[in-house]
Amino acid sequence: MTHMTVFNTRIRRIARRALAALAAVACAMSLAACGADESGKIRIGIKFDQPGLGFKKSGTYVGFDVDVAKYVAKKLGYSEDEIVWKEAPSKQREAMLQNGDVDMILATYSITDERKNAVSFAGPYFVAGQDLLVRKDDHSINGPEDLNGKRLCSVTGSTSAATVKEKFASEVQLMEQPGYAECATALFSGIVDAVTTDDIILAGLASASRGKLRVVGQPFTQEYYGVGIKKGDTALAKKINAAIAEMIKDGSWERAIADNTEGTSYTPNAEYNPPKPTEGEK
Incomplete structure (x- = not known):
C-alpha cells in the first residue's frame, strides 16, 4: 500500500x-x-389528558376533539396513519402554531380576540360553557354564586382561569395546574373545593371518576372551540370549515358527542350547538 x-x-x-x-x-x-420522517403527514395538536376530548390511552388517542380532527384530516386528504399527534398544552398552543410545530390544533381551543392577534382559527366546531365540577356528596356549590371563600382549580393559560381571575378574583382562591388531571386529583384529595372549566371537559372528568365527581350544570360563559391554524391562512380555514359543516350534516358530529360523553347526563346547549363554522375565512 x-x-x-x-x-x-x-x-x-x-x-x-x-x-x-x-x-x-x-x-x-x-x-x-x-428517522421519524413527518413529510407527507399532517401534524395535529391535541390534549393528551382530557378524557372524552383528547386523551392518550395505551398508545392510541381518543375523544371528541380527536374524532373531529380525524374527520377534518380525511377531508383534507390524509388517512389516520398519516396523522402525527402532538401534545398541545394550553399555554404552548400559540407558540406551537407560530413555530410550525403543528399544522393545526384541536385542543378545546377557545376562539378569543387576544389569541387571534397571534394565530388564526377555523370553526367553531363546538360551543361549550364554563361550569363547575365538585365531589358527588358536596352540595354547598350549586352555581357560581356559591363560590365565595371557595378554593378552585383550573389550568394555566386557559380561558377558564382568566375568567375566574376577572369575575371572581375577590371571592375565590384559584390554584392553577398544568393539566386537568392534576386539578381532578386536587379535588379528590380535598385540596380544592371545585374544578372549573368547560362543561364538556368536566363531563369527561366526571365520567372517568366512576361516579365520584359531578358537574354542577350551571354554565356561565360560552366558549367557542376553534381549530387553531397559522395566522392568515384563509385557504386552510375554508377547507376546515367545509369539513366541519359536512361532519355536522352527515350526523358524524352528533355521534361523536354521544360516544364521548356516554354514561353522563351531558347534552350540548342546543341554543348554540351545532355551530356554524365560518371563522377565519376573511
Whole structure:
C-alpha cells in the first residue's frame, strides 16, 4: 500500500467520523433527523389528558376533539396513519402554531380576540360553557354564586382561569395546574373545593371518576372551540370549515358527542350547538 493510499484511507475515515458526529448533532436537535420522517403527514395538536376530548390511552388517542380532527384530516386528504399527534398544552398552543410545530390544533381551543392577534382559527366546531365540577356528596356549590371563600382549580393559560381571575378574583382562591388531571386529583384529595372549566371537559372528568365527581350544570360563559391554524391562512380555514359543516350534516358530529360523553347526563346547549363554522375565512 502506497503512502498516498494510506493517506486517502485516513481522510475517508476522518470524513466518516465527521459525518457521524454531524448526524448525532442533527438527531439531538431534530426528531425528524433521527428517522421519524413527518413529510407527507399532517401534524395535529391535541390534549393528551382530557378524557372524552383528547386523551392518550395505551398508545392510541381518543375523544371528541380527536374524532373531529380525524374527520377534518380525511377531508383534507390524509388517512389516520398519516396523522402525527402532538401534545398541545394550553399555554404552548400559540407558540406551537407560530413555530410550525403543528399544522393545526384541536385542543378545546377557545376562539378569543387576544389569541387571534397571534394565530388564526377555523370553526367553531363546538360551543361549550364554563361550569363547575365538585365531589358527588358536596352540595354547598350549586352555581357560581356559591363560590365565595371557595378554593378552585383550573389550568394555566386557559380561558377558564382568566375568567375566574376577572369575575371572581375577590371571592375565590384559584390554584392553577398544568393539566386537568392534576386539578381532578386536587379535588379528590380535598385540596380544592371545585374544578372549573368547560362543561364538556368536566363531563369527561366526571365520567372517568366512576361516579365520584359531578358537574354542577350551571354554565356561565360560552366558549367557542376553534381549530387553531397559522395566522392568515384563509385557504386552510375554508377547507376546515367545509369539513366541519359536512361532519355536522352527515350526523358524524352528533355521534361523536354521544360516544364521548356516554354514561353522563351531558347534552350540548342546543341554543348554540351545532355551530356554524365560518371563522377565519376573511
